Structure formats: structure tokens, C-alpha cells
Amino acid sequence: MKTILFIEDEPGLQRTLGDVLRRNGYKVINALNGEIGLKLLEKEKPDLILLDLVLPKMNGFEVLKELKANPETKEIPVIVLTNLGTIEDVNRVVELGANTYLIKAQYTIEEVIQKVKRVMEE
């Protein structure tokens, strides 16, 4: 079973997307902030990370930077899933090495799942 680490501070979104991902056969590990997310990565080795950007304690940009700087985690594909939508944010995230950038409000869950599947296959 493939594992996904889902770093998101909105419990509502963790529930909805988490439920659908589980139904699609993935194991989902939830982290409510960036710090917990990075801590979990010390023992878990997910196949994919879904990362929000506006997070308490440590924001998504910082998490992404640390992830990509660590040889243990830098190969894990990252989908940034956020509602920040300026060009600067997108560019910064791509520069930091995220695979895809999705603006949550513009996608249905179905489309998010399709993206997840595609990135996993790559």
C-alpha cells in the first residue's frame, strides 16, 4: 500500500480529502503543521507528500526547503496544495522543487486524486 503524508492545518480538508484518498487505496498520515510533518518524516518514508503552504509553527515554504535539503527525503515527490495563488508563490514553490502546485479552491477532489495518481506513476 502506498503512503501519503498530508500536511494541512484545516481539519475539514484533512477529513474530506483524507477519506477519499483512503478509499482509493492509499495509507494517509496526517500532520497538522509543518513541524509535525517534518518530525513524522524522520520515521516514515511516504511515497508522496501533499503540502499546504499557510501552516502554523513552520510554513510550507520552509518545510519544502528542509525536505529538499535532506538527502533522505529529497526524492519524495511533493504536491503543493494551497489557496495562495500569486505568481510569486507559484514560482517560489517550483524553484524549491515541488512537482505540482494546485490551488485548492479551483480543483475538485476527483481532480486532486487524478493528479496524485499521475505524480505517483511518474
Place this chain on the structure above:
Amino acid sequence: MVKNILNQLNVFDQCRKYNISIWQCPQFLFLIMGIVIIISSISSYLIGLHYIEDLQIVVFIVLLTATFLFIISYAIIQNFERLAEVSRMKSEFISIVSHQLRSPLTNVKWAIEILFSRDFKLPINKKDEYITNIKENVERMAELIDELLIVSKIEQGKIPINKKEFSLNKLINEVIERYQYFVQASNIKVFFSFPQEIFSVFTDPSLLKLVIENLMDNAIRYVKHEGRIEVRLEKKKEKVLFSIKDNGIGIPKSEQKYIFQKFFRAKNAVKERTRGNGLGLYVCKTIINNLGGKIWFKSEEGKGTTFYFFLPTK
């Protein structure tokens, strides 16, 4: 065309559009500078005619005029910077608001998608969770829009005030009742200290309610474990003094002076909670000022915060 040019020349009208005081408006200051240049040239000429023998006086006058012009041009540049800052804040405002609205919107959108999905059959017992989630997020959006509308009215200087006589005790009880659920969920104890008498005030109840709701919301939101909130009401001559004390995260000393500014959120507040739009206290201060009162606070980081306001009773 002519009308356009005339409009451009109407400095007062132009300045009103910026919503800043006349002494901060570059157009007005330019006008003043122009007048000063004309007056000073003429007066230097006249003084020069009489005192041409005394070179020192002429030099002195020229220096004085130059200094004055220098100060005015400095003020103009400063105010241009201020206008640029206002415009920067406006675009930041749009980006913050769109983010703030998109988050609850995504919650609603995704929850509805699942509730109506044919492929994804949601267990009956989970349906309620999804519906509650939708309800909460719709409320979040409604609250945000209400606050934004108030802020926009404040900016335009059009805040409608409908004063009437009512009991402040009753109003506070209503607010506390509304927050009952949030208080219980956050494991907080609320204490009141009201004297027996009824505090009758003559002011705008809906605006005042908004202030008390905002203060209550903050007190609950930023409390750490073992939360404790004390609400007090006292009569001081022709005024009532309201205070709400919490033992929450407090406001760092270096950030205290910014706390009533629009969109400002203290660093530790952002760390603790991502929600909050930085509008609440700005709205509170503006309302209390408009109602003829005063709002202030005492706070220590890690120990808690007390917000106070007083209002005239008549």
C-alpha cells in the same frame, strides 16, 4: 475636457479621494509650496529694495525661505511614500482576503462533492460530520464578509451609528451565550464580575456587540491549556468600564504598538493559529472611537492580555 482639467485643479476634491488628511495630501502641499514660493519671491524683492545695503538680511531671508521650501518638499515626498504604502496595503488586502475566502470555500466545495458523489458512498454516521463542516465554513465566510464590509465603511468614513438605550448586562450575556459552545470546546472557564444593578447605556447596540464578540473571540482563541477568562463591568461616574482578561499567549512587547493596525497579526498569534484576518481589533478600535469611548490593553507575552474599553453612558 475643460471639466476634466477643472476637476484636476480642484485640489480638495482630489485629496478627498485619497482618504487622508489635507496636510498629508501631496496635491495640497504642492499648492502650498507654490504659494510660498510666490509670496517669498515677492517679499524678498520688496525687502531687498529697502535693505539692499544690508547684505546679511537678504542672505538670511533667502536661507529662511530655502529651509521652509526644503521642509515642505520633504513632507511631500514622505506623503507620496505613504500613498504608495496605502496602495501596497490594498493589494496585500486583496491577496489576504482571497486566501481567507478560498479556505472555507474549499471546505464547503469538497464536502458537498463527497456528499453528492455516486462513487464515493459516505457511511451514514459520517454525513453529520460533513454537514457540520459545511455549516461552520459557511459561517466563517459570512463573518469575514461582514467584517470586510465594516472595514470598507470605516475607510469611507460612512459608519452608520444608530444609538438607543439598552442594557449592557443583557448584551454581554447574549455574547457569552453565543460563545458557550466554543468556550466548552476549548476547555475554558469564564468568570463574570457584574454589580447587581443594570447598566443602561445609550449607544449603538449592534456595533458594541461586534466589539464584545471580537474581544471574546480573541480571548478564547489565544488561550493555552487551562484557559481562564474574566469579564468585568464597572461604573465610573458617567462612564462604564468593560474589561476582559485572559491567560493566553499574550502580545509580545515589540508588537504591542501595532496591535490595532489593520491586518496586523502578532508573530506568536500567527504561529499558534493560522486563522484570523487581522481585522478584529482594528474594527474594535474604530467602533469604540466612533462611539465616543476609548479602548486599550495590558499584555505580557506568555501570561495573558486584558482589554479595556470605556463608554459614555449617555
